[in-house]
Structure formats: structure tokens, C-alpha cells
Amino acid sequence: MAASHRAGVIHRDLKPSNIMASAGVNLHNLKITDFGIATLTEEVFDEAARAGDLTRSTSGTVRGASPFMAPEMMFREPGENPGPAIDIWSIGAMMFKLLTGEFPFGVYLEAAVNVRNRTRKPWPVFMTSNAQFAPLARELQTIVDRCLSYDPSGRPSAADLVERCQDLCYLAVDRKVGEIDKFIQNGYSGFIDGESDTVFFSVESVYGATQPDMNANRTVCYSSFPGTPRPRAHPVIVLKS
Known part of the structure; x- marks a missing residue:
């Protein structure tokens, strides 16, 4: 994603179904797909915004992406062009799901309502209750919390996110x-x-x-x-x- 942003390309629709992983439990290779969906997503949101209520849109694109979609993308007005911070929000939402097994704001209309109301699920106790996992878990929580900042300017850039993740201490042993x-x-x-x-x-x-x-x-x-x-x-x- 950092390479994409350096090239001036914003994905706009990051979600698990747009990320390909190598077979098995070892994530040796990850590839981001569907960069072309950005144009489609923009058209869908323009149509929804003209209808006056994005949350009532029947578009499969909107419904499928909403659990991972940034608020400024979800509720944008016609003519607004959200920046690369929308992809950082999506990365944070996916990290929350990977770490906890839960969507940070729920799904579909529930996600839209909770994002609008700034009502996010709390971090589960199990992440930090075990002393063996607590230090890394807290660092990851801090990263995700920044990615899910409601203010786009409060989110790290993709390059910053790469540096933060490189500084983490974790096992890199096959599963x-x-x-x-x-x-x-x-x-x-x-x-x-x-x-x-x-x-x-x-x-x-x-x-x-x-x-x-x-x-x-x-x-x-x-x-x-x-x-x-x-x-x-x-x-x-x-x-x-």
C-alpha cells in the first residue's frame, strides 16, 4: 500500500476479499487486488449521495465494503475526494478483525450507524490478560487505534505504518x-x-x-x-x- 500511495494511487476499497494470500496458514505472500474498483466505488457513492442517504443504498459494493470503510468515504458529499488516509482506516479495521475476530463497528447498516456515532467495539480482555502476549498486543492496539482515528489527519501514512510494523518484535517462524x-x-x-x-x-x-x-x-x-x-x-x- 505504501508503494501504491507513493505512486499517487488510492485503492478506496480495501477489504479481505481484495487481498490474496498464499495457500495454507503461512502468509508468505500477500497481494492487493482490484485497484480498478476505485472508479466503480466513486460512481456508486456519487449515486448514493445524490439519493440523500448512503446507508439505504442497495449496492453490493457499499454493503460489502462498509465494515472496513473510512467515515469520510462512507459519508462523503458529491465532489469530495478523500485522500490516502481512507486506505489506512481500512487497514486498521482489517487488523482489528484479525486480532480480535470481530468487526470494529459491526457490518452493513450497523457499521454505518456505529461509524457515524463513533461507537467502536472495545479491545477484548484476552489480548492483554496473558503476560506473554501483552507487550506486543498493546503495541498493535496503539497502531490500530491510530489507523482508526476519526480525523484523517490523525492517521499514520502508509510509509509510517511500514516503519511502525518493522519496529515490532514478533515471531517469524512457520506455522x-x-x-x-x-x-x-x-x-x-x-x-x-x-x-x-x-x-x-x-x-x-x-x-x-x-x-x-x-x-x-x-x-x-x-x-x-x-x-x-x-x-x-x-x-x-x-x-x-
Whole structure:
């Protein structure tokens, strides 16, 4: 996105369906698509603005993008041309969804109303309740909070965002997928049947609101590190079944 903005190109419609990721759980490659949608989006919003009420538009483009759309794009007047900060808002909204599993303002008309009223969902407690994840989680929350500033001038530029993310300290180890084999120590730890071996894990290494179990929440994603007698999984995230 920083390269796009340096070239003077604003996407205007950033959302998960416009981002292609490499197969599997490891995001080695990400590509932004549908840059051409910018013209279509502008036409749709001009039509909606002329109708007098954007939130009642039946356009699939508007409905699909609204959970990630900046307020100055969502409620703009004819002739207004929002700048690159609209893409930064969209990045922040997508980061919020990735980190929490929730849309920051809801979806469809709910999103439009909540953005208008500046009513955003709070950060979930699980992000900072675990001391292992809290430092990085707080840094990410600060970045997202800035991206979701209601004042476009309060958002970082794409170049600033790149620098902030480069300064983060995080694991860059390939992820694997496995299933919980069994729990030990009264459920405090257990073993994961991995892709090539059995891996030990502690519930203290689980990130997210959902804890693994032997039923619907059995499939997990994790990184593996050397350990004795078994490799150690960290962090562990329950995958949707």
C-alpha cells in the first residue's frame, strides 16, 4: 500500500476479499487486488449521495465494503475526494478483525450507524490478560487505534505504518496445523498431533477467546520449537472448524 500511495494511487476499497494470500496458514505472500474498483466505488457513492442517504443504498459494493470503510468515504458529499488516509482506516479495521475476530463497528447498516456515532467495539480482555502476549498486543492496539482515528489527519501514512510494523518484535517462524491429542495436568497442558510429530503445549500459550478442547475446538495452529522430550508449541490458536 505504501508503494501504491507513493505512486499517487488510492485503492478506496480495501477489504479481505481484495487481498490474496498464499495457500495454507503461512502468509508468505500477500497481494492487493482490484485497484480498478476505485472508479466503480466513486460512481456508486456519487449515486448514493445524490439519493440523500448512503446507508439505504442497495449496492453490493457499499454493503460489502462498509465494515472496513473510512467515515469520510462512507459519508462523503458529491465532489469530495478523500485522500490516502481512507486506505489506512481500512487497514486498521482489517487488523482489528484479525486480532480480535470481530468487526470494529459491526457490518452493513450497523457499521454505518456505529461509524457515524463513533461507537467502536472495545479491545477484548484476552489480548492483554496473558503476560506473554501483552507487550506486543498493546503495541498493535496503539497502531490500530491510530489507523482508526476519526480525523484523517490523525492517521499514520502508509510509509509510517511500514516503519511502525518493522519496529515490532514478533515471531517469524512457520506455522503448522494439528489436532489436540490429549490433555494432561488437569487440563493445564497437553499434546498436539502435528504434521510430522507430537508437540507439547501449555494453555498459557493459547491466544484468543476460544480455548482448545477435545470436541469442536480441537484443530489448532501453532509454531514449533525444540524441546525435551517433545517439541514445544507456541503460540497456539484454535482454528474455526
